[in-house]
Amino acid sequence: MARRLLAAAAALVLGGCNWYYNTLPSPDDLMKAVPWFDHMIKSRAVHPYQRADIPRTTVPGTVPITGGEPNDSAVFKSGNPILADKLVNPTDPAATLVQGDTLYHTYCAVCHGNAGAADGPVGPRVGALSLLTDKARGYSDGYLYSMIRYGRGVMPRYGDKVYRPQDRWAIVNYVRKLQHDAAGTPAAGGPR
Numbered sequence: 001m002a003r004r005l006l007a008a009a010a011a012l013v014l015g016g017c018n019w020y021y022n023t024l025p026s027p028d029d030l031m032k033a034v035p036w037f038d039h040m041i042k043s044r045a046v047h048p049y050q051r052a053d054i055p056r057t058t059v060p061g062t063v064p065i066t067g068g069e070p071n072d073s074a075v076f077k078s079g080n081p082i083l084a085d086k087l088v089n090p091t092d093p094a095a096t097l098v099q100g101d102t103l104y105h106t107y108c109a110v111c112h113g114n115a116g117a118a119d120g121p122v123g124p125r126v127g128a129l130s131l132l133t134d135k136a137r138g139y140s141d142g143y144l145y146s147m148i149r150y151g152r153g154v155m156p157r158y159g160d161k162v163y164r165p166q167d168r169w170a171i172v173n174y175v176r177k178l179q180h181d182a183a184g185t186p187a188a189g190g191p192r
Helices: 002-023 027-032 038-042 073-077 093-112 134-138 141-150 165-183
Strands: none
Touching: 073 141, 093 165, 134 165, 141 165
16 A cells, blocks of 8 residues: 555655756746836946947056057058058067968968969959068058058958957068078079
8 A cells, every 4th residue: 555655655756857948937937027117227237338338448557449450551651651650569479370271271372372472362353462572571560460450552451351460460470481491492583
């Protein structure tokens, strides 16, 4: 008799689990049933930065999610390289060459060619410039960085595609390696 009662209790409990899990709504579904209260629209959490009385300063030691680099595109595209020339390459060239190689061959080689001689599949058609000329070697790292970021002349901007500053600097470092390698060959006029 006790075994029958125990078996009946076990069947009830196990059958009840299916009822509990299959019939009762999930607590997650209950959250959707809570209506939007009229007073919630006045909460600071809804639109935290749309009011002038809320401070917009970031907490010390944190990184702001907006801004970052200043946008100097108007100055650069006007032909004034003064702000671009002030940019300093913060990366270690040797540490970024592999990354720069990958990015260069992804975005730049189609016009500038694998070695930077403007002999890529599209380069001659659009009038891409060689990166191995004395003029190109004379550009500052900041100028090359700004060319990648903003574009100029026939070169489109790549700042929206290569959006991380470290990646742009890696490309600059790789271009400098291409220039250095080309300067060591007799075809480029011998060593500098």
